[in-house]
Amino acid sequence: MSEIIKKATRDSYGEALVELGGIHEDLYVLDADLASATKTAYFRKTYPDRHIDCGIAECNMMGVAAGLSLTGKIPFASSFAMFAAGRAFEQIRNSIGYPGLNVKIGATHGGISVGEDGATHQCNEDFALIRTIPGMVVLCPSDDVEAKAAVKAAYEHKGPVYLRFGRVPVPSLNQKEGYRFQMGKGVVLKEGTDITIIANGILVNEVLEAEKMLAEKGLQAQIINIHTIKPLDKDLVIRSAKKTGKVVVAEEHSIIGGLGSAVCDVLSEYYPVPVLKIGVNDVYGRSGSARELLRAYELDSESLAGRILHFYHQG
Structure with missing residues (x-):
């Protein structure tokens, strides 16, 4: 039996972006001064010319992502779930969802397991907010394997996608032969x-x-x-x-x-x-x-x- 690996899905997100970035030159990654925490720093180190730090301005970052998508790029806009879904909801709704743009939102630190950061950073409302946006796909992977597969599926999907990732390490449940991720299938x-x-x-x-x-x-x-x-x-x-x-x-x-x-x-x-x-x-x-x-x-x-x-x- 193979060893069970424990990894936070935010790490999986950062690793998946690097893997996809090596294959697809149209993949860009945006962050709001949280690259170390969201793990997009992995991408920044490998592909600095395709990483954009928008500073502590999540709403603006969503607008930048929308603009990039209109030039044929596929942007992954990254921040904590509380700031992505909460602070930038209006921009996601009107600048990304309404025109149906090909933007992916990587929301890390979802749920109460964010831990010591407390209530202000523990986003327990993001599914409720984001799933109301017409045409938006909402994903919440369970482990490392599923998280990487979800990022790949999000890249391949034409249209807006919201992905939620966690801070706490979890066992790799899907580390088995024949695993297949299908968006929309339980x-x-x-x-x-x-x-x-x-x-x-x-x-x-x-x-x-x-x-x-x-x-x-x-x-x-x-x-x-x-x-x-x-x-x-x-x-x-x-x-x-x-x-x-x-x-x-x-x-x-x-x-x-x-x-x-x-x-x-x-x-x-x-x-x-x-x-x-x-x-x-x-x-x-x-x-x-x-x-x-x-x-x-x-x-x-x-x-x-x-x-x-x-x-x-x-x-």
């Missing part, structure tokens, strides 16, 4: 008949660990990784809901407007079943280590197992 990681558990990002690993605890209690859970929040894999969601009759969605995001809401939108229309949304419960984050915060907000594997078991047995 992945069944484990078959089950009693309950469906859908997750994305760093919570995929937490859910897989929780599943082991649930299995010890006799619960056979179907585990699905939904790396593409928009467009959502409606067919897979509906098919699994019909199979198990109950659905749990776990994400490192507010329970309002994220993956859980997207899943509920589909099921309420096509196949209503009981759904439990697990995420950040309409509160702000706080300072602490990533692991401490996952426990505090009941997003760690032990808390997930307990909440899912209770939901399953409550009828």
